[in-house]
Amino acid sequence: MDIQDALRPRPPDQRPAHSNNKTKLKIEHLRKHFGAVLVLDDVNLDVKSGEIMCVIGQSGHGKSVILKHIMGLMIPDGGRIALDGATYSTPTSKPVDFEEPRRKLGMLFQGAALFDSKNVGENIAFPLREHTDLSENEIRDVVAEGLEMVGLQGIEEKMPSELSGGMRSRVGLARAISMKPEVMLYDEPTSALDPIMGDKINDLILDLRRKLGMTSIVVTHDMSSAYKIADHIAMIYQGRIIYAGTPGEIRASRDPYVQQFIRGQRKLHYAVEDEKVYEAPVDINKLRPAYRPGQHRG
Amino acid sequence: MISPLRIPVAALEKTGRLGFGLRNAAYVFFAHVLYISELAYKTVVRAPLLFKNVSLSIEQMYIIGLESLGLVAVTSVFVGGEAVVQATYQFSGYVTLRYLGMVVCKALITELCPVITALVVSSRISTAIAAEIGSMKATEQLDAMACLSLDPIRYLIVPKTIACVCMMPVLVIFSELVAFTASIITALLFTDVSLTTYLLSLRMFFFPKDLFIGVAKTMVFGMVIAMTGAHFGFQSTKGAEGVGEATTKAVMTAAVLILVFDFVIAFLVL
Ligand SMILES: Nc1ncnc2c1ncn2[C@@H]1O[C@H](COP(=O)(O)OP(=O)(O)OP(=O)(O)O)[C@@H](O)[C@H]1O
Numbered sequence: 001m002d003i004q005d006a007l008r009p010r011p012p013d014q015r016p017a018h019s020n021n022k023t024k025l026k027i028e029h030l031r032k033h034f035g036a037v038l039v040l041d042d043v044n045l046d047v048k049s050g051e052i053m054c055v056i057g058q059s060g061h062g063k064s065v066i067l068k069h070i071m072g073l074m075i076p077d078g079g080r081i082a083l084d085g086a087t088y089s090t091p092t093s094k095p096v097d098f099e100e101p102r103r104k105l106g107m108l109f110q111g112a113a114l115f116d117s118k119n120v121g122e123n124i125a126f127p128l129r130e131h132t133d134l135s136e137n138e139i140r141d142v143v144a145e146g147l148e149m150v151g152l153q154g155i156e157e158k159m160p161s162e163l164s165g166g167m168r169s170r171v172g173l174a175r176a177i178s179m180k181p182e183v184m185l186y187d188e189p190t191s192a193l194d195p196i197m198g199d200k201i202n203d204l205i206l207d208l209r210r211k212l213g214m215t216s217i218v219v220t221h222d223m224s225s226a227y228k229i230a231d232h233i234a235m236i237y238q239g240r241i242i243y244a245g246t247p248g249e250i251r252a253s254r255d256p257y258v259q260q261f262i263r264g265q266r267k268l269h270y271a272v273e274d275e276k277v278y279e280a281p282v283d284i285n286k287l288r289p290a291y292r293p294g295q296h297r298g
Numbered sequence: 299m300i301s302p303l304r305i306p307v308a309a310l311e312k313t314g315r316l317g318f319g320l321r322n323a324a325y326v327f328f329a330h331v332l333y334i335s336e337l338a339y340k341t342v343v344r345a346p347l348l349f350k351n352v353s354l355s356i357e358q359m360y361i362i363g364l365e366s367l368g369l370v371a372v373t374s375v376f377v378g379g380e381a382v383v384q385a386t387y388q389f390s391g392y393v394t395l396r397y398l399g400m401v402v403c404k405a406l407i408t409e410l411c412p413v414i415t416a417l418v419v420s421s422r423i424s425t426a427i428a429a430e431i432g433s434m435k436a437t438e439q440l441d442a443m444a445c446l447s448l449d450p451i452r453y454l455i456v457p458k459t460i461a462c463v464c465m466m467p468v469l470v471i472f473s474e475l476v477a478f479t480a481s482i483i484t485a486l487l488f489t490d491v492s493l494t495t496y497l498l499s500l501r502m503f504f505f506p507k508d509l510f511i512g513v514a515k516t517m518v519f520g521m522v523i524a525m526t527g528a529h530f531g532f533q534s535t536k537g538a539e540g541v542g543e544a545t546t547k548a549v550m551t552a553a554v555l556i557l558v559f560d561f562v563i564a565f566l567v568l
């Protein structure tokens with residue numbers, strides 16, 4: 001890819017409107033605690049079909065936990081998750097309830113989660129071999145194509161232990177998208193990458209949406225990539241979504257927590273000049289003290 | 299000063315605590331055994347799916363069989379030699395050494411080789427399985443399998459279990475061959491028995507049934523080895539410490555269960 005091309009900023013209005021306003025994934029009142037720590041308090045998120053939703057928030061505030069709930073890797077303590085209108089995850093869900101939605105979902109793990117005992121090619125081919133009727137030759141082509149998409153052509157024979165963190169993450173991405181899921185969850189796809197490769201991955205996420213109409217939920221710390229790809233940005237703070245809006249809206253938001261995060265400031269700046277303007281959507285201080293999240297974090 | 303009357307009370311209290319501790323340990327042990335049985339059931343149910351990916355099992359057979367071969371060979375040499383030395387000592391002055399071979403043969407094929415091979419293999423393989431599954435859990439590989447609709451029991455546990463169940467009899471027969479050779483050498487070098495007497499007595503009262511049961515029960519031990527390893531791997535908590543703990547628990551439980559099953563099988567079959 002041409003470096004100049006990668007660095008050129010893209011005006012936000014060129015973003016195609018793929019969202020057809022049909023809700024694809026709906027999270028309602030999701031709640032989860034581990035031991036005494038309440039990680040998710042009340043998460044509500046509505047993802048439209050074909051949209052790219054970025055979830056931002058500080059480290060340890062439960063972004064990965066949300067994605068794991070969507071994948072059915074964790075059972076919520078409260079609330080529900082629905083895909084295409086069908087609720088599949090509730091506190092009483094059984095492992096079988098997740099089998100059906102998982103066919104439509106794909107996930108890139110924060111640590112890539114490659115199978116160490118298999119080489120890169122086998123990692124990508126494994127699910128294809130088990131779930132599709134493709135011949136060995138076709139599988140080889142799909143693997144090569146997937147690696148090409150993430151900029152890693154020709155490393156099929158390498159073992160995961162021989163790869164760098166960013167390479168592993170991209171192989172994980174190739175593995176997840178090779179199954180062409182309807183909804184793709186990315187857990188920090190660009191955080192281990194250099195800016196140029198990060199931009200390539202951003203383009204890939206946009207491309208998948210354009211070509212396949214894939215719905216994406218992208219957890220990220222990287223505001224520039226969030227502004228670039230997101231249709232909506234949701235901010236999680238202490239177990240709640242405190243703000244959700246378009247990139248433009250979130251930039252203009254007066255919420256001190258949002259501003260603090262997107263500008264990378266260490267101190268909160270309240271909008272004191274006009275007291276009415278600042279209304280935090282959630283008053284953290286009104287949470288019951290016993291359930292106050294974040295206390296146990298260092 | 300503590301009144302002397304308190305001493306028995308304190309002793310009683312200590313014993314009581316110990317009792318509760320033991321009771322809890324027993325609960326924990328039986329809980330694990332229940333989970334292991336459940337896992338074994340799930341594995342057996344999925345075993346027919348094996349034929350869709352035979353290569354996975356064959357690969358595991360290589361690993362489990364070859365990796366244990368050296369260990370089994372070394373232990374078997376000493377088991378065979380020791381059996382002769384011990385029998386000679388116990389016989390001395392009471393029984394003629396004409397029966398030495400018979401006793402050694404019975405001991406080796408019914409108990410010593412199967413059980414010691416199983417214990418040695420479990421120290422190698424159930425820990426390896428627990429560590430592998432545990433580290434896959436810690437690095438979210440098991441979660442990734444679930445996301446890709448790949449059943450970890452089917453793709454990880456079934457091949458390992460089949461490999462253990464198939465390789466244990468092979469290993470034990472190998473162990474018996476080595477142990478017999480070692481016993482013959484030991485008998486010739488350290489006792490006054492001639493080769494012909496020893497070989498003749500080896501064949502005395504030899505029942506194929508003994509050999510058969512001795513080999514067949516190692517298939518049960520193979521199952522125990524694979525299941526305890528898998529169970530504690532799945533159970534392990536995140537991080538390297540969790541993996542270490544899982545391997546320790548796996549080998550401990552496997553050893554206990556092997557001896558328990560050995561007793562139960564002896565009780566039922568003999
Ligand atoms: N399996 C678990 N058991 C116990 N606690 C957990 C578990 N998974 C996550 N947590 C806790 O939940 C909180 C949120 O974790 P999570 O991984 O979702 O953070 P995150 O927002 O993804 O952070 P980062 O940006 O660093 O990845 C953390 O405090 C963590 O300690």
Ligand SMILES: [Mg+2]
Nearest residue numbers: 063064110187
């Ligand atoms: Mg995370």
